[in-house]
Structures are given as structure tokens and as C-alpha cells.
Amino acid sequence: MLTDSSPAGSGPVNPNRNLAADAFTLRRRPPSEKLIDLGFRQLTLVLASFVAIVLLGIFLTVFQGAREAISSFGLSFLTTSSWDPVNEEYGAFIAIYGTLVTSILSLAIAIPLGVGTAIFITEDLIPSSLREAIGLMVELLAAIPSVVLGLWAIFVMEPAIRPALNLLHSLLGWTPFFNTVPQGPGMAPAILILVVMVLPIITAISRDALNQVPIELRQGAYGVGTTRWGAIFSVILPAAVSAITGGVMLALGRAMGETMAVTMIVGNALNFDLSLLAPGNTIAAMLANQFGEADGIQVSALMYAALILMLLTFAVNVVAQWLVRRLSLRY
Amino acid sequence: MANPSPITYDNTALFDRRPLHFDPGLRRNRLNLLFTSIAGIFAAIAVLPLVLVLFHVLMQGGRLISASLFTQLPPPPGLEGGGIGNAILGTVLVTLIASLIAIPVGVGGGIYLSEYSSRGWFAQFVSFGNDVLAGVPSIISGVFVYGIVVATRIFFDQSYSAMAGGIALSVLMLPTVIKTTDEGLKLVPQELRWGAYGVGASKFVTVTRITLPSAFTPIATGIVLSIARAAGETAPLIFTALFSPFWPEGVFNPIATMSVLIFNFAIMPYEAQNELAWAASFVLVMMILAANLLARWISRMAKV
Amino acid sequence: MTSSLYSSQSADSTKGDACMSLQNVTISYGKFEAVKNVFMDIPRGRVTAFIGPSGCGKSTVLRGLNRMNDLIPGCKLKGRVVFDGHDLYDPKVDPVEVRRRIGMVFQKPNPFPKTIYENIAFGARINGFKGDMDELVERSLRKAAVWDECKDKLRESGFALSGGQQQRLCIARAIATEPEVILMDEPCSALDPISTLKIEETMHELKRSYTIIIVTHNMQQAVRVADQTAFFNAEAVEGGTGKVGYLVEFNDTERIFNAPGQQATQDYVSGRFG
Numbered sequence: 001m002l003t004d005s006s007p008a009g010s011g012p013v014n015p016n017r018n019l020a021a022d023a024f025t026l027r028r029r030p031p032s033e034k035l036i037d038l039g040f041r042q043l044t045l046v047l048a049s050f051v052a053i054v055l056l057g058i059f060l061t062v063f064q065g066a067r068e069a070i071s072s073f074g075l076s077f078l079t080t081s082s083w084d085p086v087n088e089e090y091g092a093f094i095a096i097y098g099t100l101v102t103s104i105l106s107l108a109i110a111i112p113l114g115v116g117t118a119i120f121i122t123e124d125l126i127p128s129s130l131r132e133a134i135g136l137m138v139e140l141l142a143a144i145p146s147v148v149l150g151l152w153a154i155f156v157m158e159p160a161i162r163p164a165l166n167l168l169h170s171l172l173g174w175t176p177f178f179n180t181v182p183q184g185p186g187m188a189p190a191i192l193i194l195v196v197m198v199l200p201i202i203t204a205i206s207r208d209a210l211n212q213v214p215i216e217l218r219q220g221a222y223g224v225g226t227t228r229w230g231a232i233f234s235v236i237l238p239a240a241v242s243a244i245t246g247g248v249m250l251a252l253g254r255a256m257g258e259t260m261a262v263t264m265i266v267g268n269a270l271n272f273d274l275s276l277l278a279p280g281n282t283i284a285a286m287l288a289n290q291f292g293e294a295d296g297i298q299v300s301a302l303m304y305a306a307l308i309l310m311l312l313t314f315a316v317n318v319v320a321q322w323l324v325r326r327l328s329l330r331y
Numbered sequence: 332m333a334n335p336s337p338i339t340y341d342n343t344a345l346f347d348r349r350p351l352h353f354d355p356g357l358r359r360n361r362l363n364l365l366f367t368s369i370a371g372i373f374a375a376i377a378v379l380p381l382v383l384v385l386f387h388v389l390m391q392g393g394r395l396i397s398a399s400l401f402t403q404l405p406p407p408p409g410l411e412g413g414g415i416g417n418a419i420l421g422t423v424l425v426t427l428i429a430s431l432i433a434i435p436v437g438v439g440g441g442i443y444l445s446e447y448s449s450r451g452w453f454a455q456f457v458s459f460g461n462d463v464l465a466g467v468p469s470i471i472s473g474v475f476v477y478g479i480v481v482a483t484r485i486f487f488d489q490s491y492s493a494m495a496g497g498i499a500l501s502v503l504m505l506p507t508v509i510k511t512t513d514e515g516l517k518l519v520p521q522e523l524r525w526g527a528y529g530v531g532a533s534k535f536v537t538v539t540r541i542t543l544p545s546a547f548t549p550i551a552t553g554i555v556l557s558i559a560r561a562a563g564e565t566a567p568l569i570f571t572a573l574f575s576p577f578w579p580e581g582v583f584n585p586i587a588t589m590s591v592l593i594f595n596f597a598i599m600p601y602e603a604q605n606e607l608a609w610a611a612s613f614v615l616v617m618m619i620l621a622a623n624l625l626a627r628w629i630s631r632m633a634k635v
Numbered sequence: 636m637t638s639s640l641y642s643s644q645s646a647d648s649t650k651g652d653a654c655m656s657l658q659n660v661t662i663s664y665g666k667f668e669a670v671k672n673v674f675m676d677i678p679r680g681r682v683t684a685f686i687g688p689s690g691c692g693k694s695t696v697l698r699g700l701n702r703m704n705d706l707i708p709g710c711k712l713k714g715r716v717v718f719d720g721h722d723l724y725d726p727k728v729d730p731v732e733v734r735r736r737i738g739m740v741f742q743k744p745n746p747f748p749k750t751i752y753e754n755i756a757f758g759a760r761i762n763g764f765k766g767d768m769d770e771l772v773e774r775s776l777r778k779a780a781v782w783d784e785c786k787d788k789l790r791e792s793g794f795a796l797s798g799g800q801q802q803r804l805c806i807a808r809a810i811a812t813e814p815e816v817i818l819m820d821e822p823c824s825a826l827d828p829i830s831t832l833k834i835e836e837t838m839h840e841l842k843r844s845y846t847i848i849i850v851t852h853n854m855q856q857a858v859r860v861a862d863q864t865a866f867f868n869a870e871a872v873e874g875g876t877g878k879v880g881y882l883v884e885f886n887d888t889e890r891i892f893n894a895p896g897q898q899a900t901q902d903y904v905s906g907r908f909g
Binding site: 350353360 | 718719721723727728729731732733736759762763764765812813
């Protein structure tokens with residue numbers, strides 16, 4: 001047996017020793033097969049490099065486009081709020097502020113809703129068929145296109161919530177955050193539609209994180225006599241918290257870059273207003289509205305805004321990946 | 332302290348000992364009920380948007396479904412009737428272009444990551460880059476393609492085109508296809524690969540005849556879902572594919588898509604256009620839900 | 636040395652003083668019966684071992700004693716498990732209260748993702764402990780014979796300990812809540828022989844204060860630690876898909892291993908088993 005194992009390509013097989021070898025015409029690999037093997041490897045390598053090329057291309061294209069605006073406006077672009085194509089003065093403060101406020105406030109609402117829903121459908125509180133149905137519905141919500149949600153927000157949601165917003169205005173109108181009369185599109189409806197969009201992400205990731213908590217840990221908690229919610233709050237959630245935080249960061253990135261539904265309902269304001277009931281703007285909405293018709297330095301200013309959006313989402317996503325990866329090492 | 336002798340105490344007095352019977356009035360049991368109710372209400376709120384959106388899309392869009400919707404062009408502003416035939420065709424065409432680019436590149440890249448890379452620095456960079464690319468806002472991929480395709484008029488001196496729109500969508504699909512391919516291939520048991528090498532198969536033959544077919548289900552599921560997602564995307568198309576009130580004129584001209592049609596027509600002050608936006612939403616949502624059910628069906632078929 | 640309430644009872648325990656009493660207990664998962672018609676009286680203040688081949692339902696019975704099976708969907712118990720004059724499966728009984736009085740140590744060490752100190756204090760706190768927590772933590776760790784390894788890293792994560800130390804931490808966690816009964820589900824199956832020996836020593840200490848019920852695969856362990864031993868076996872049922880467990884024999888450990896009343900027990904303990 002040992003003598004049979006002559007390495008491929010090291011010489012002809014002795015026919016006296018192994019007659020059956022004659023029946024195999026490909027005992028030695030033909031050069032063409034090796035060529036295919038190598039070629040395939042190189043092909044997949046090139047295809048994989050596409051990711052790097054595209055990513056680099058996106059960054060360079062946006063940066064190159066933004067250079068003119070960067071040199072004209074510098075960092076004051078971030079803090080000024082004039083958007084004046086006639087005098088060619090541009091500042092993205094309103095859009096940056098709107099991006100941060102809408103995404104952060106929408107998360108503040110979506111986190112308890114999403115995590116609560118995830119607990120409800122993982123912790124054996126209801127029959128499993130009902131749990132699966134809720135899980136399926138939340139997943140399908142993620143599949144509804146943003147533009148359809150925007151359409152729904154314009155024609156159904158915003159008119160429906162306006163009485164509630166009016167009530168908010170009459171109760172809290174003395175604060176600068178609610179001192180305008182709600183008149184259709186605005187920051188508040190944009191925040192609510194963002195809640196609808198990030199809720200499935202937070203729910204799905206929290207659900208996975210909770211499902212990954214080992215059954216032994218749950219048993220341990222129940223074994224010392226905790227109630228169900230005692231176990232959830234003091235053992236299960238702490239064990240899942242870093243994965244959930246990772247999911248929340250991913251959702252934050254998504255909320256900041258979300259375009260269509262927000263563009264349709266945020267009001268695309270050009271003037272700054274602290275009130276959440278007034279129209280606002282976001283970077284993504286500004287791009288969607290103006291990019292097609294812009295020219296000259298306005299394109300560059302929009303590219304500059306796009307660059308800021310990219311860097312924001314990049315930072316948030318890197319933190320999210322790091323958190324998710326850190327958890328997978330733990331258990 | 333140093334006395335390791337027998338345990339001589341009885342702590343029981345320091346603990347609350349209650350009868351075994353369930354007491355619903357107990358603070359912890361009341362809190363339990365409270366939190367369970369809160370979680371239940373949250374879950375109800377979470378499913379409410381889907382129910383409402385589907386209800387309105389079905390009611391507002393479903394009643395407009397007719398043969399002319401699929402065969403006619405949208406009417407000029409202010410006129411009644413018409414259809415969204417060009418936009419349906421356009422969505423199919425642009426999504427097809429995106430798939431033809433993203434699926435081969437993505438599956439190839441996924442094969443590299445899973446089968447060839449041996450997880451060196453380049454592979455780690457690619458897979459990190461892939462995660463970053465997945466997080467890039469969809470509007471940015473539109474800006475990118477505008478910069479390299481539309482503004483440069485690279486295709487026969489045409490600016491906005493179906494091709495540009497397809498490329499922009501493929502940028503969004505690519506990370507999903509790579510990820511599902513990579514993860515699908517990783518699920519294939521190592522023994523299967525060893526078995527193939529053991530009978531003297533080359534790496535190429537092993538990957539294409541053994542590994543890839545065994546991972547067909549998760550990869551196909553992921554690809555179907557990413558196509559569904561791309562078909563509903565709007566942001567990358569509004570300044571790449573633009574829009575057109577006419578039937579598609581080849582892939583190097585501006586083209587109508589359902590998603591851009593919904594965006595444009597939703598903010599028009601004309602009833603007829605608003606109605607067509609709802610009708611397009613109905614068609615789009617039905618297509619996407621069907622794709623989701625198809626993906627589910629594929630993965631269930633494999634489990635049986 | 637003064638002896639505790641429990642140990643004084645255990646010293647001259649008689650069979651009449653049952654801590655837990657199983658009366659015609661049948662446990663099933665969905666349609667499938669895991670173990671059938673178990674009758675037994677588990678004496679107070681002693682160590683009782685459950686032995687038997689895999690799939691004979693001994694762990695299932697153990698988990699049935701503090702309603703841990705409630706966490707497994709579709710798991711049902713018929714019959715009565717009487718503890719402290721109550722049927723634990725009476726609908727009026729609160730399973731949380733049951734688990735506070737009947738503690739449990741699991742097959743795999745499962746410390747909480749908290750500090751060592753918090754791992755102990757957590758259970759005591761939710762059980763309404765009113766005494767000195769530092770003292771309780773130290774005492775519990777001492778009783779579980781893991782104090783020396785832990786005393787310098789009470790603020791570190793429970794995962795910082797080795798597997799055997801983690802398991803003794805889990806024992807300390809169970810005894811910190813002062814249960815009346817401690818259930819141990821193959822507590823040494825994931826441990827090396829030295830850790831196993833330490834845990835067995837711990838058990839000898841503990842039986843002065845507690846009633847201990849232990850499931851073990853290891854017959855030598857049963858001989859070393861148990862006063863009483865129950866032998867479970869499984870048999871195929873006609874028309875059924877799987878095997879159904881049943882209690883073959885329950886007696887003093889010495890009798891079970893030296894003069895068993897049943898042929899099946901004899902075969903199992905002498906290693907002549909299928």
C-alpha cells in the first residue's frame with residue numbers, strides 16, 4: 001500500500017505493480033486542469049476585490065466631489081445654516097442637526113418597543129405559534145419599501161396623528177421643542193416613520209441575542225428562585241446586552257441614512273426651527289431633493305454633506321460591528 | 332475565620348419564607364404581570380404598522396387594479412386614467428441589470444472568502460469592507476454612481492440611464508449576496524470537502540460540484556431576499572435612472588421604475604397621480620411579499 | 636458543636652420522616668412518556684442518589700422535584716409530588732416559591748455573567764435576605780469549599796474561575812439561599828477527577844444541613860456520597876416510539892450495591908448491563 005502513494009506527476013506508474021492504473025487516463029492531472037484551478041482562484045479573488053474597489057470608489061468619488069466645497073466653506077459648513085443657491089452660500093447645519101435628532105429620537109422610541117417585542121417573542125410568555133406569527137410580521141415589516149412607507153406616512157399616518165401632535169402643542173407649547181402648530185410634514189412624523197423602519201432591525205437582532213443566551217443560564221436563574229422578569233432583567237438581558245447594543249448601533253446607522261420615507265414627510269425646511277412639530281431636513285433628504293437639479297458648487301456642497309453622512313454612518317457601523325463581534329467571543 | 336469545622340448555623344430566620352401557594356397580590360407577582368402586559372403592548376405596537384400599511388395599500392391600491400394599469404402609460408399631469416406599465420417593466424429591467432452584476436460578483440467574492448482566503452489580512456479587510464458597504468446609506472450609492480457614470484457620460488454620452496440605475500442597485504445588493512454566500516458555504520460540513528479531495532478532486536471541481544450545490548438553499552434564499560429589497564429601493568435611482576413617462580427605450584436611456592413613480596406621484600397635487608402611486612405600491616408590495624414567501628418556501632423545502 | 640435543626644434530624648432519621656414524597660408520578664413530553672408510575676419517599680437530611688442508564692428518566696424526575704420542567708414546552712407531570720404537606724403541582728402552588736425552597740445545581744456549571752460576589756448575593760437578595768451579605772457570601776463559598784480560590788477575586792467575573800471552581804460557585808449560589816433541599820443534576824459530569832473529589836467532599840459537609848438528591852452516571856460516586864440509592868431503568872413499550880423509564884428499586888445504598896432485590900439492579904451495578 002505504501003508504495004502506491006507515488007506523488008502525482010513524479011513519473012509514470014509502474015504497470016507491473018498496478019494494472020488497474022491503466023484504466024484511469026487521468027492518473028496525473030493534465031496542465032489544463034491545474035490552469036482552471038488557478039484561474040478560478042484568481043477570478044474569485046478579483047471578484048472579492050470588487051468590494052474594496054467599490055468602497056474606495058465611493059469614498060474617493062464623494063471626497064473628490066466635495067473638495068471644492070470643503071475649500072470654500074471649510075468647517076463652518078457644519079455650523080452655518082444658510083442654503084442659498086443664488087449667493088452660493090451653503091451650510092449644512094439644519095440637515096446635520098435634523099439627521100442626528102430624527103435618528104436619535106426615533107431610536108429612543110424604538111429601543112424599548114423592539115427589545116420589549118423581542119422579549120415577548122422569545123421568553124415563552126405566549127404560545128409558540130403566536131410568537132412565530134409576531135416574528136414573521138415584524139420581519140415582513142422590514143421588507144416593505146421605504147417609499148411605500150413614505151406614501152403611507154403622507155396620506156394616512158400624518159393626518160391620523162395630527163390631533164395627538166396638536167395636543168402635544170397645546171400642552172407643551174411653552175417649550176421651544178413644541179412651540180409651532182403642526183401643519184403636515186415635520187420632524188415629529190419623520191421620527192415616527194423612522195421608528196417603524198428601525199423597529200424590525202432592533203427586534204430581529206435582540207431576538208437573536210436573547211435566543212443565544214444559553215438555556216443553562218436561564219435555568220440557573222430560575223433555580224435560585226427568580227421570577228420570570230427577575231431572570232430577564234438581572235440575568236438574560238445583561239448576558240445579551242452587548243449584542244443588543246450592536247443591533248441598536250446598526251439601527252442608528254440605518255436611521256441616519258434612511259432617505260425616501262423621511263424625504264417625503266420631513267418637510268425639507270430651509271430655515272432652522274428647534275420645534276419638532278415644524279418642518280425639518282436631513283442630509284439624505286437634502287440629497288434626494290436637490291441632487292438631480294443642482295449644478296456648480298451646489299453639487300459640491302451636496303457631496304460635502306454626503307461625505308459627512310458617510311463618515312457618521314461609517315463610525316456608527318464600525319462601533320456596531322465591534323460590539324457584535326465582541327459578543328460572539330464571549331459565548 | 333480559620334475554623335473549617337462543621338456548619339453550625341441556621342440562617343432560615345434571615346429569609347422571607349412564605350407558604351408555597353401562589354399569591355397574586357405579592358409585589359413580585361404584580362410586577363411580573365405588569366411587565367408581561369407592557370411587553371405584550373409593545374409587541375402589539377410593533378405589528379400594528381405592518382397591519383395598517385398592508386391594509387391601506389390593499390384598500391387604496393387594490394381597488395385600482397385593472398388590465399389597463401399594466402398596459403398603459405401614466406397620464407400627463409391633470410388628466411385621468413392611465414397605467415404604470417412602463418414603470419413595472421422598468422423595475423423588472425433595472426432589477427435584472429442589478430442582479431446580473433451583483434449575483435456573479437457576490438457569489439464569486441463569497442466563494443473567495445469562504446473557500447480560498449484562509450482568513451488572511453486581505454480576507455479580513457474584504458469582509459470588514461463588506462460590512463461597511465452594507466451600512467452605506469442607499470442614497471450614497473446613488474451619489475457614487477452619479478459621480479462615475481451619470482456625470483461622466485461614460486455610456487455613449489448618455490447621462491441618466493437604466494444602466495446607471497442598475498449599477499447603483501447592484502452596489503446595494505453586493506454586500507448581501509457576498510455575506511449569504513460566505514455564510515452559506517461555511518455551513519457546509521468540512522467532511523464533505525475532505526471527501527471530495529479524498530477521491531482526488533481538484534479545488535475547482537470540489538467548489539463547483541460539491542460545496543456550492545450543498546449551500547444552494549441558504550444562498551438562493553439570501554439572493555431572492557436581496558433582489559426583493561433592491562426592487563423596492565428608490566434613493567439610488569432618483570438621480571441615476573431618473574424617470575420617464577414613456578416606455579423603456581433601451582438600457583442607456585432614462586427609465587421609469589415603480590419606486591421612483593411612487594415618490595414622484597405621491598408629492599404631486601393631482602388625484603390621478605396619487606392613485607397611481609397607491610396602485611404602484613400595491614404591485615410593488617405584492618411582488619416583494621411574494622419574493623419573501625418564495626425565500627421562506629425555498630428554505631423550508633430544504634429542511635424537509 | 637451544636638448541630639442544626641436538620642442535621643439533628645438526619646442523625647437518627649427513619650424512613651417515616653420523608654422530605655419529599657412522589658406518588659404515582661408520570662412525566663411526559665408531549666405524547667411521549669419519559670418516566671412512568673414512580674412512587675418514592677425521599678428521606679430528610681440524607682443524600683439520595685438516582686442512578687440508571689441514559690434515557691431512564693432520572694434527570695427528568697429530578698427536575699420534576701422543583702418544577703424546573705415547567706420551562707420545557709410540552710412537559711407534563713401526572714401524579715403528586717408532596718413537599719412540606721403540599722402537592723407541588725397543585726395549580727395554586729407558585730413555582731417560584733418552590734424553587735426558593737428547593738435549590739438546584741446543574742450538569743454544566745452556569746455562573747451568571749456577574750462578579751463572583753454578585754453570583755452569590757443575587758439569589759440571596761431575591762430571596763429577601765436581611766442579614767449581612769458579606770458574611771453570607773463568605774460562608775456560602777466556604778461551605779462549597781471554594782472560598783480559598785475566590786477570596787481574592789470576589790469582584791471578578793464568575794467566568795474567571797476554572798470549570799470545577801465554577802461548579803462549586805454554583806453550589807455556593809444554591810446554598811446561599813438556604814433551601815431545604817438541593818437537587819444536583821450530574822454535577823460532576825463535566826469535571827475532572829480532582830474537582831469531582833472536592834465536590835463530593837462538599838456534599839458530605841452539606842448533608843448535615845440539607846437534604847440532597849443527586850443524579851449521577853457514576854456508580855462509584857453513588858457509593859461514595861449517597862445514603863440511599865434509587866435505580867431507574869428504561870424499557871421499550873409496545874407500539875411506542877421510544878423507551879419509558881421506571882423506578883426499579885429504592886433502598887439503602889449498601890443494599891442496592893451489595894444485595895439488590897431485583898435482577899436488573901444486580902446486572903446494572905455489576906456492570907453486566909446492555
